[in-house]
Amino acid sequence: MLNNRSKLREKVSEALSSVLPITAIVLLLCFTISPIPSSLLLAFVLGAALLIVGMALFTLGADTAMAPIGNKVGASITKSKKLWLILLVSLLLGIIITISEPDLQILANQVPGIPDAVLIGAVAVGVGVFLVIAMLRILIGIRLSYLLIGFYAIVFILAFFVPKNFWAIAFDAGGVTTGPMTVPFIMALGVGVSSIRSDRHAGDDSFGLVALSSIGPVIAVLVLGLLYPTQGNYVPVEIPDMENSRTLATLFLEALPDYMKEVGVALAPILVFFLIFDFFILKMGKRPFFKILIGIVYTYVGLVLFLTGVNVGFMPVGNYVGKEIASLDYNWILIPISMIVGYFIVAAEPAVHVLNKQVEEITAGSIPARAMSLSLSAGVAVSLALAMIRVLTGISIMWFLLPGYIIALVLTFFVPKIFTAIAFDSGGVASGTMTATFLLSFAMGACEIIGGTDRIVTDAFGVVALVAMTPLITIQILGLVYNLKLKRRGAEPQAVYGDDDIIEL
Numbered sequence: 001m002l003n004n005r006s007k008l009r010e011k012v013s014e015a016l017s018s019v020l021p022i023t024a025i026v027l028l029l030c031f032t033i034s035p036i037p038s039s040l041l042l043a044f045v046l047g048a049a050l051l052i053v054g055m056a057l058f059t060l061g062a063d064t065a066m067a068p069i070g071n072k073v074g075a076s077i078t079k080s081k082k083l084w085l086i087l088l089v090s091l092l093l094g095i096i097i098t099i100s101e102p103d104l105q106i107l108a109n110q111v112p113g114i115p116d117a118v119l120i121g122a123v124a125v126g127v128g129v130f131l132v133i134a135m136l137r138i139l140i141g142i143r144l145s146y147l148l149i150g151f152y153a154i155v156f157i158l159a160f161f162v163p164k165n166f167w168a169i170a171f172d173a174g175g176v177t178t179g180p181m182t183v184p185f186i187m188a189l190g191v192g193v194s195s196i197r198s199d200r201h202a203g204d205d206s207f208g209l210v211a212l213s214s215i216g217p218v219i220a221v222l223v224l225g226l227l228y229p230t231q232g233n234y235v236p237v238e239i240p241d242m243e244n245s246r247t248l249a250t251l252f253l254e255a256l257p258d259y260m261k262e263v264g265v266a267l268a269p270i271l272v273f274f275l276i277f278d279f280f281i282l283k284m285g286k287r288p289f290f291k292i293l294i295g296i297v298y299t300y301v302g303l304v305l306f307l308t309g310v311n312v313g314f315m316p317v318g319n320y321v322g323k324e325i326a327s328l329d330y331n332w333i334l335i336p337i338s339m340i341v342g343y344f345i346v347a348a349e350p351a352v353h354v355l356n357k358q359v360e361e362i363t364a365g366s367i368p369a370r371a372m373s374l375s376l377s378a379g380v381a382v383s384l385a386l387a388m389i390r391v392l393t394g395i396s397i398m399w400f401l402l403p404g405y406i407i408a409l410v411l412t413f414f415v416p417k418i419f420t421a422i423a424f425d426s427g428g429v430a431s432g433t434m435t436a437t438f439l440l441s442f443a444m445g446a447c448e449i450i451g452g453t454d455r456i457v458t459d460a461f462g463v464v465a466l467v468a469m470t471p472l473i474t475i476q477i478l479g480l481v482y483n484l485k486l487k488r489r490g491a492e493p494q495a496v497y498g499d500d501d502i503i504e505l
Helices: 002-030 038-079 083-099 102-110 116-140 144-159 164-176 182-194 209-213 215-227 245-282 286-326 331-348 350-362 369-393 398-411 417-430 433-451 453-460 463-488
Strands: none
Touching: 002 038, 002 286, 002 331, 038 083, 038 182, 038 245, 038 286, 083 116, 083 182, 083 245, 102 116, 102 164, 102 286, 102 433, 116 144, 116 182, 116 209, 116 215, 144 209, 144 215, 144 398, 144 417, 164 215, 164 398, 164 417, 164 453, 164 463, 182 209, 182 417, 209 215, 209 417, 245 286, 286 331, 286 433, 331 369, 331 433, 369 417, 369 433, 369 453, 369 463, 398 417, 398 463, 417 463, 433 453, 433 463
């Protein structure tokens, strides 16, 4: 019990560090250049409080239940040495974990013309299929950069046969699927599977699962674009009208049952899978078994509170503030504001903490958290500037994505393999909860004022995609610095063969 209390305090602290920076920035904007109604401000504060509590409980549940399940399942299916079992379980896990991902549900609710269930189902299958490919890569030892080049070539070729209004949504889907639910589970699964290998590159190959799992949703949504070539009309975010505090409370309480049902349906497959897998294969003792069940309860309660806070209190304010700033004569200020928000948001993403912890463990501290954090923050700040330039000018997202991914893929041949894997994992991780909630609604509000609702699908969507792209470049530049330090020491630069020499950056 004391251990759980200590962990909960730690998770509350992490949640505060995630939500408070963006809350402080929004409050500063509200009291200066972007005034909002008092009732909406109160809804935002209450939504932020629910986000903090929900995120703390959710991440505690992810640590207590999702990561242990992923680790135990990964290790047990690999030890069975049955390839069909490894692939089948990976496919099923990829699908059921993605369905419960809160970031994906938030995105699906904002995409016009495609039923939520269809979009979520297609994305989940995409993650499942590519998680199978990622597992095969770990077991066979295929170089990650070759797979990335091949699959991204398919992505960009396929994109030119799909209507342009699907491009941004497709790449956004790849970013939101690797959120606080999926990342701990997938990374733990990779560590579990790679643990059976005894060669020196096994640890390196445990990275890259998030990178490959991010590609599946992009392809899945592009295929949907062939089936749904015309989208429905975008419905602007409804700003709630609250006469008094009782109306505000009613607004949150009425939304709560819907999210309780939605989260229950999303988490049910995970619970059923765990019970069946434990009964036939794991056969855990009572204490670890009930600990995981308690973790699933934490996850459920946290997700319900999180989604309620986001949809009722957080997103409407992001949309409203975006509209207010876009209405200014000097609306170019959208660019520096978004850069500041992006810099602080990525450092606070819960999934980023998971990745940094894994990186420190695998590299024995040779890649420090500070260097990772600065590289990610710089990359995300640049990506938010590009996103706001798109909102202001209407430039096609492909003018940024195509050269960006070409640069990132070329860099894979000049940096140590582990940096490539970490960089592409970071891309998925950086585009997390705060990006999918506040920044996307912020961009949609600004775009509605500047270009009208017709431009929202093409120009406001894509924020998540750009946030997912820039870390691919900045983290690999960190790898180039690593190689330069090796050269100065007289060691062989590790362009292709891995990281035989470990040094501090």
